[in-house]
Amino acid sequence: MTGNDHELLTAWSTGDRRAGAALFDRHFASIRRFFINKACTEGEVEELVQRSFVAALESAGRFRGDANVRTWLISIARNIQREWIREVMREAVDRVEPDAMCSERLGPGISTGLDVQREQQILLTALRRQPIEQQTLLELFYWEELTASELAEVFGVPEGTIRTRLRKAKLDLRGTIDTLARTPEELDSTRSGLEGWARGLRDKLAI
Amino acid sequence: MPADSTESHPLGGLGPAPADSLRADLMHRRLRERMFGEASLPPTIARFRVLERIASGGMGTVYSAWDEGLARSVALKLLHEHAGDELVCEAQALARIAHPNVVSVFEVGVHEGRVWLAMEYVPGQTLRAWQGTDPPRSERLVHWIAAGRGLAAVHAAGLIHRDVKPDNVLLGADGRVRLVDFGLVLAGEHAGTSESERSSMSTRRVGFAGTRAYAPPEQLAGIELDARADQYALCVSIWEALAGALPERDEAGRVRAAIPELGRRIGDALRRGLAAEPDARWPSVDALLDALAPRAHRAGVALGLVLASSLGLGLGLALADDPPTPGDLCALAGTQLGAGAADGLAAGELRTTAQEWIGEWTRVSREACEADVSEAVDDQRSACLERRRLELVGLLDHLAGVHGGEQELDLRRLELGDPRACLRGPEEALAIPTAHARAIGELRGSLAALELRRDEPALELVDEARPLLSQAEELGWPPLVAEAALTLADLDLRANEREEALTLAERALEIAEGERQTELIARAWQTLGQIELDLDLDPDVAEMAWKRERAALERLEPRPLDLGRLAVRRASIAGLRGDGHAIEAALRKAVAAFEGASLGGRLQLVATLDRLAFVIRSAGPVRSDEAAAIEARARMLERELGDERERGPGDASGAYEAWTAYESALGRGDLDAAHASLAEALVGYERSAGRESLQVAKTLVASAHVLDAMGRFDEAEAYARRADEICLARLGPDHPQRTASLSALGTVAFRRGDAHAAIQAFRIVLRIEQRQPSDRGVNVGMxxxxxxxxxxxxxxxxxxxxxxELALSELGSALPPDHADLAYPLKALGGALLEAGDRDAAERHLTRALALTSGSEIEASEIRALLARAQGR
Incomplete structure (x- = not known):
């Protein structure tokens, strides 16, 4: 199945499942990566990826022809994630569980099952300790290598605002790494190699 | 928490990490199918269809998978590490380990640059999880000892586990413990990699790998490890399992005193394994397990394999009687021994062997009859063939008469003289006195029958053989006297009756030389040499005897069987001298000889191949392939030898389960149950590993101890005796593992008041221990x-x-001054001093012995009795 993303999306929205499958094949990795450091279990990740693509099909009619399909899909994933957070929080409030969010309570999330180096583990943990919007921003920046204008599209804010947020997010991340690293060597290694570690992590996390 | 969960993740290994693509791939396929209805087969690795992820560990991810070829579930582990030659090699080495307590690795391969291992799928839980259910301590120890056995097998394969901990031991739903997660296994020190290869390996894996809480100091320091690091981790795990907490150290780095729940013996054993300095730990995991195992079976025997078989034998023979006139070869050829003579035998190998032999004898007789040779040669041949015939007739007759009915006999030990030898050798013609021909034949048969009953208590056989010697003396035919004397000497040898064996063998030698019976001369030297080998462990005298035996055999144009035996003895002599190359060379020679031997050689061939494999394997993992190939050949031959009974892998695990049941019965003090479980284990091991395997020996030794504790000394002796014979055949006379069976023999003899036999057995134990390299001071002392x-x-x-006194001096330097085992020599010393009239000294030693002893109640009451005498009460 060939064609650009836009054509595939259009074909899918008119009932061509093969086109949908082809689009899914192209973007599955990015969307999975979006959720992998935020959900608690692999099952949750799978569920959230599915919801994202189902939502994409439902809103395919509203897709603007000049937009980037990948960025659009990531925006949908972000909405799904926010919905999911609300869901979990609601349940948690009902059950009086203040730390229900896996992202925040830092439980043994799915990413801890990966074979990653110590520095990468620190980075993963540090990312999870950031506020969820910051975490998402950093992950999309490091892992999906979205540009500032693409990030602006996903978050629905001006590009300048994204640049400011990104700077602050990186500073906060370093601060968190300081508290997590056990030895000065680890700290040095993690901080100096931040970008490298982050890219290495992407290789581990996905396809 | 994530920060802690990194404990088991290795550091280092820079460079791009491989993607965890399989997991993502599986999710991709599931979603695609669900959302777009396109069913796609799960990914496959080799012939394994990957189903789902089970777990992620330090070194790799484990998936459940379906083996398409064999239609079974497997656990497929995909390592994160890129496949290097050595990693593949290690994985292959793992696949070669076959041990009930090591997870079975079926197959190994490389997929997209990463090593995978297909392993048995074990439903169950980790020992960590199981220990969380608060099981009794005795069961915990049993399971950990089993895990330790698995670890010993890993070490024996030249590998190190590097991450022994309760999370890496699975307790299967079948109740069997298995060591898993070999991701971190590295080839052991003697892996034979060159220095440069080794250092490149070290850079690749520099730093710490393992789990901090269980790792020894050298592992935390990132220093290269050997098997003793695993021993340390095992001890931490056992300590944690029994005491409920990890061991603590004081400022000096010494492990804090054992927690009372551990008991002193176990506490001491674990503390030694936890020594910071690897040299101060136990020399091997086996030694540690020996010290941990319940007292009654401390004398552990490592595992190995062999066989021998027994057959149900139903006898009711119709044999031709009247012997022909000696000298009339053609008459001989035309008579009695038709193939029908063996028809009375139950179908099976005995009948086949007997028929084969009869066929060969008849052919040879006919050839001899038709040959155009001088009358003198004719006479010789006739006498020779007649002797061979009488042996068979007498033997079958004897079996029919004495053991009418079903009898378990080990046929392959039956070695009928090769009839064809009669055509070759200038065998000394010796007229059989016609008047006694039949009696002589019967007596010969009786003697040969005794040879078949090796599993019975040697001392009883000695009692049966003595009258045969007297009968031979009455018949007055010197060669028969020599034969009977040699049979009796061989039995004495097996009963460790050195003096009588020596006297009889010397007497036989004298007769044989006087009568110029070369065959008997060779046999006498053989027995004399064997006494030196098995009982005196004196290689020089043994070699002298060996040379004379060889000289005699050479005059006879020896049969391959004799040459093979000669070479095996040569190997034992080399063994006593510690000359590995000579052992191997001699065993190879023996193999070549047995390969050329007919009927009787096959069993010896299997045993020799196994011994050769054992010797080669002890040379280190470099040659483990070679050893494995030899073992494989032994197993194949064994199958050809064809036990009627079924064998299968199921038997091995059944035997293992029975063994575990025995251990827990022993822990409960339930001797009857322990005995019953051992009987079951014995049957299982006999089937799975062979009647003469070291597993069987181990089980026999354990049975001997249990029977001893039950007061059933005769049976205990028989078991210990059989175990010792297996050890002798498999390991050679001076192997340290032989001390287990000898000690059992000595103990049983001691218990039933046979001081002489006990002394004989313990003397050999002492000789063996003294020959061992250092670090066995405790054993020498005991x-x-x-x-x-x-x-x-x-x-x-x-x-x-x-x-x-020697015991106290040896043990004093090897054990702490308050060690319970010191009570044994103190008691003996006290007893000796008491007899010498030195009551004060006796009282002093006995008082100390009583304070230290942790042995049985019998032991304590014996000390108290002696003490009372010393105190004049």
Missing amino acids: AHSNLAEAMLQGGEWGEARKHA
Whole structure:
């Protein structure tokens, strides 16, 4: 199945499942990566990826022809994630569980099952300790290598605002790494190699 | 928490990490199918269809998978590490380990640059999870000892586990413990990699790998490890399992005193394994397990394999009687021994062997009859063939008469003289006195029958053989006297009756030389040499005897069987001298000889191949492939030898389960149950590993101890005896593992008041221990101590005192001054001093012995009795 993303999306929205499958094949990795450091279990990740693509099909009619399909899909994933957070929080409030969010309570999330180096583990943990919007921003920046204008599209804010947020997010991340690293060597290694570690992590996390 | 969960993740290994693509791939396929209805087969690795992720560990991810070829579930582990030659090699080495307590690795391969291992799928839980359910301590120890056995097998394969901990031991739903997660296994020190290869490996894996809480200091320091690092981790795990907490160290780095729940013996054993300095730990995991195992079976025997078989034998023979006139070859050829003579035998190998032999004898007789040779040669041949025939007739007759009915006999030990040899050798013609021909034949048969009954208690057989010697003496035919004397000497040898064996063999030699019976001369030297080998462990005298035996055999144009045996003895002599190359060369020669031997050689071939494999394997993992190939050949031959009974892998695990049941029965003190479980284990091991395997030996030794504790000494002796014979055949006379069976023999003899036999057995134990390299001071000391006790019983006060003092000096330097085992030599010394009239000294030693002893109640009451005498009460 060939064609650009836009054509595939259009074909899918008119009932061509093969086109949908082809689009899914192209973007599955990015969307999975979006959720992998935020959900608690692999099952949750799978569920959230599915919801994202189902939502994409439902809103395919509203897709603007000049937009980037990948960025659009990531925006949908972000909405799904926010919905999911609300869901979990609601349940948690009902059950009086203040730390229900896996992202925040830092439980043994799915990413801890990966074979990653110590520095990468620190980075993963540090990312999870950031506020969820910051975490998402950093992950999309490091892992999906979205540009500032693409990030602006996903978050629905001006590009300048994204640049400011990104700077602050990186500073906060370093601060968190300081508290997590056990030895000065680890700290040095993690901080100096931040970008490298982050890219290495992407290789581990996905396809 | 994530920060902690990194504990088991290795550091280092820079460079791009491989993607965890399989997991993502599986999710991709599931979603695609669900959302777009496109069913796609799960990914496959080799012939394994990957189903779902089970777990992620430090070194790789484990998936459940379906083996398409064999239609079974497997656990497929995909390592994160890129496949290097050595990683593949290690994985292959793992796949070669076959041990009930090591997860079975079926197959190994490389997929997209990463190593995978297909392993048995084990439903169950980790020992960590199981220990969380609060099981009794005795069961915990049993499971950990089993895990330790698995670890010993890993070490024996030249590998190191590097991450022993309760999370890496699975307790299967079948109740069997298995060591898993070999991701971190590295080839052991003697892996034979060159220095440069090794250092490149070290850079690749520099730093710490393992789990901090269980790792020894050298592992935390990132120093290269050997098997003793695993021993340390095992001890931490056992300590944690029994005491409920990890061991603590004081400022000096010493492990804090054992928690009372551990008991002193276990606490001491674990503390030694936890020594910061690897040299101060136990020399091997086996040694540690020996010290941990319940006392009654401390004498552990490592595992190995062999066979021998027994057959149900139903006898009711119709044999031709009247022997022909000696000298009339053609008459001989035309008579009695038709193939029908063996028809009375139950179908099976005995009948086949007998028929084969009869066929060969008939052919040879006919050839001899038709050959155009001088009358003198004719006479010789006739006498020779007649002797062979009488042996068979007498033997079958004897079996029919004495053991009419079903009888378990080991047929392959039956070695009928090769009829064809009669055509070759200038065998000395010796007229059989016609008047006694039949009696002589019967007696020969009786003697040969005794050879078949090796599993029975040697001492009883000695009692049966003595009258045969007297009968031979009455018949007055010297060669028969020599034969009977040699049969009796061989039985004495097996009963460790050195003096009588020596006297009889010398007498036989004298007769044989006087009558110029070369065959008997060779046999006499063989027995004399064997006494030196098995009992005296004296290689020089043994070699002298060996040379004379060889000289005699050479005059006879020896049969391959004889040459093979000669070479095996040569190997034992080399073994006593510690000359590995010579052992191997001699065993290879023996293999070549047995390969050329007919009927009787096959069993020896299997045993020799196994011994050769054992020797090669002890040379280190470099040659483990070679050893494995030899073992494979032995197994194949064994199958050809064809036990009627079924064998299968199921038997091995059944035997193993029975063994575990025995251990827990012993822990409960339930001797009847322990005995029953051992009987079951014995049957299982006999089937799975062979009647003469070291597993069988181990089980026999354990049975002997249990029977001893039940007061069933005769049976105990028989079991210990059989175990010792297996050890002798498999390991050679001076192998340290032989001390287990000998100690059992000595103990049983001691218990039933046979001081003489006990002394004989413990003397050999002492000789073997003294020959071992250092680090066995405790064993040498205990050997002295046992010998001292036996001598005390035998009234040899002076000698007893000497050995008790030697024991104290050996044990004193190897054990802490308050060690419970010191009570044994102290008791012996006290007893000896008491006999010498030195009551004060006796009282002093006995008081100390009583304070230290942790042995049985019998032991304590014996000490108290002696003490009462010393105190004049």
